[in-house]
Amino acid sequence: MSDIQTQEDLYLLVDEFYKKLLADKTISYIFTDVVKIKLEEHLPILVTFWSQGILGTGGYSKNLTQIHLDVNEKEYLSPELFSIWLNHFYNSVDENFKGEKAERIKTQALSIATVMQIKILNQKKEEI
Numbered sequence: 504m505s506d507i508q509t510q511e512d513l514y515l516l517v518d519e520f521y522k523k524l525l526a527d528k529t530i531s532y533i534f535t536d537v538v539k540i541k542l543e544e545h546l547p548i549l550v551t552f553w554s555q556g557i558l559g560t561g562g563y564s565k566n567l568t569q570i571h572l573d574v575n576e577k578e579y580l581s582p583e584l585f586s587i588w589l590n591h592f593y594n595s596v597d598e599n600f601k602g603e604k605a606e607r608i609k610t611q612a613l614s615i616a617t618v619m620q621i622k623i624l625n626q627k628k629e630e631i
């Protein structure tokens with residue numbers, strides 16, 4: 504098994520990851536009912552995002568945390584949902600890649616998920 508090296512590798516990764524998310528009823532409704540994502544538009548955005556973080560290319564300039572705070576306004580993104588999301592992400596990486604970048608992408612996902620959850624908690628506090 505080799506490491507993540509190209510954007511094609513990242514495409515394979517996010518494709519496998521979304522197959523898992525969409526096959527899991529405990530989280531799929533977020534992507535099919537709360538926000539109706541169009542997979543053919545969504546996956547290339549994910550590749551650009553991860554390519555920036557892992558392969559050092561540019562191209563992603565949106566505020567990712569704000570996008571998720573907006574989703575959270577529609578449907579609470581609970582710690583359980585984050586845990587399910589991270590588990591599917593880790594498994595998708597581990598089933599396909601091995602190496603320094605494969606480790607780094609999992610660490611980055613965890614860091615970003617942690618920041619998102621702190622912001623979500625702060626948003627809840629403001630509502631009280």
Ligand code: HEM
Binds near residue numbers: 571580586588613
């Ligand atoms: C509970 C966990 C999560 C859920 C349910 C979730 C759900 C979603 C949804 C519904 C969208 C589409 C938003 C829209 O188009 O309006 C989205 C976009 C996205 N998510 Fe997440 N997300 C989660 C965690 C994360 C984490 C931890 C990361 C990164 C490490 C991430 C990366 C992305 C990216 C890159 C996009 C594309 C944003 C764009 O269109 O520019 N997500 N997510």
